[in-house]
Amino acid sequence: MTKTILTVDDSGSLRQMVAFSLKAAGYDVIQAVDGQDGLNKAKEKTVDLVLTDQNMPIMDGLTLIGNLRNLASYQKVPILMLTTESSDEMKAKGKAAGANGWLVKPFDPKRLIEVVQKVIGA
Amino acid sequence: MNTLPIEELRALLAAVSKHGDWHLLEIETDLQQTMFLLNEAIEKLSASFMQVHQELSAQQAELKQLQQAGRLQAEEEARFAAYQTRIGHEVDRVITGMQFQDMTNQLLQRTVNRVNGLKALLQELSSHQAPMLAEDEYEEIKRFIMQLNQQFHQGSQHLSGHLRKAVNQQDLATGDIDLF
Numbered sequence: 001m002t003k004t005i006l007t008v009d010d011s012g013s014l015r016q017m018v019a020f021s022l023k024a025a026g027y028d029v030i031q032a033v034d035g036q037d038g039l040n041k042a043k044e045k046t047v048d049l050v051l052t053d054q055n056m057p058i059m060d061g062l063t064l065i066g067n068l069r070n071l072a073s074y075q076k077v078p079i080l081m082l083t084t085e086s087s088d089e090m091k092a093k094g095k096a097a098g099a100n101g102w103l104v105k106p107f108d109p110k111r112l113i114e115v116v117q118k119v120i121g122a
Numbered sequence: 123m124n125t126l127p128i129e130e131l132r133a134l135l136a137a138v139s140k141h142g143d144w145h146l147l148e149i150e151t152d153l154q155q156t157m158f159l160l161n162e163a164i165e166k167l168s169a170s171f172m173q174v175h176q177e178l179s180a181q182q183a184e185l186k187q188l189q190q191a192g193r194l195q196a197e198e199e200a201r202f203a204a205y206q207t208r209i210g211h212e213v214d215r216v217i218t219g220m221q222f223q224d225m226t227n228q229l230l231q232r233t234v235n236r237v238n239g240l241k242a243l244l245q246e247l248s249s250h251q252a253p254m255l256a257e258d259e260y261e262e263i264k265r266f267i268m269q270l271n272q273q274f275h276q277g278s279q280h281l282s283g284h285l286r287k288a289v290n291q292q293d294l295a296t297g298d299i300d301l302f
Contacts, residue, residue, distance in 0.1 A: 008215075011223065012165075013165070014221060015222060016168050017168075017217045017233075020217065055228065055288050065184060084288050084291065094302075099302065101301040102298075102302070103299050104223070104297025104298045104299070105224065106218050106222075106224075106294050106295075108212075108214060108217075108218055111296060111299060113204070118301070
C-alpha cells in the first residue's frame, strides 16, 4: 500500500520540490501551506509521515508538532523537521516537542528519500 | 544671551525623519520588487523544470519500449543508460539549487521588517511637537532628548527581538540531518 506523507511549508517552490522528490520515490503527498493548514489536513486523514518547516505564518512547525502529538492518532506517527534553522537550541526544542528528526535546508533529494525510507520504509 | 535653538533642533529632527523615511520607503519598494521578481522567476523555472522532466520521462519510456522490442544495440543501451544516470544527477542538483528562493525570501522579508521598524523609529523624531516654555527651555529639551533616546533604545531592542535570524546558510551545500 502506498504511504502518504504530509509536507508543510509556506514556500510554494519548496513544497513543489519536496512533493516532486517524494512522488518520484513512489509516495503519495499531501501539501499544506502553514502549521494550521497542516493540522487541519492531518486531522482529515492520518498520514504515515509529517515533514514540516519551522518558520511559517499562522502556526509554526514546533507548535504544529505539539498539536499533533496531542492527537491520539499522531502519537506514534514520525515527524521530521525540514527547515533553514540549524542551531542546536532549535534542534533541542524540536526533539522536546516530539520531532523524530531534523533536516537542514537545502535538502538533497537522494538523501531526503534515504531518510524517509529509513523512517517509514519504501 | 544665547538660547538653545529649540526650533532649529526640531527642524533638524523632522528633516532627518522625513528624508530617512523617504529613503527607507525606496529601499522597501526595491526589496518588495526584488521579492516579486524572484517569486516570478522561481515559478517559471519550476514550471519549465517540471515540463522538461515530463518530456524526458516520456522519452525514456519510449526508449525502454525499443529496448524491450530488441531494437537497440547493447552499445546504444549502455549509452542511453549513462545519459539517464547523468540526467538523474542533474535533476537532483536542480532541486537543491531551486531552494535558494525559500532562503533568500526569508532574508528579504527580515530586511523589509527591519526597514519598517526603522521607519517607525524615525517617526519618533518628528512626533514631539508640544510647545516648550522659554524659561524651561534647557530642562524641556534635556527631557525631550532623554525621552527620545529611551524610545529609540526600546524600539531598537523590540525590533531585534522580533527579527531573529533563521537563515545562516552561506551557500547551497546540502544541510545536516539528525535523527533523534
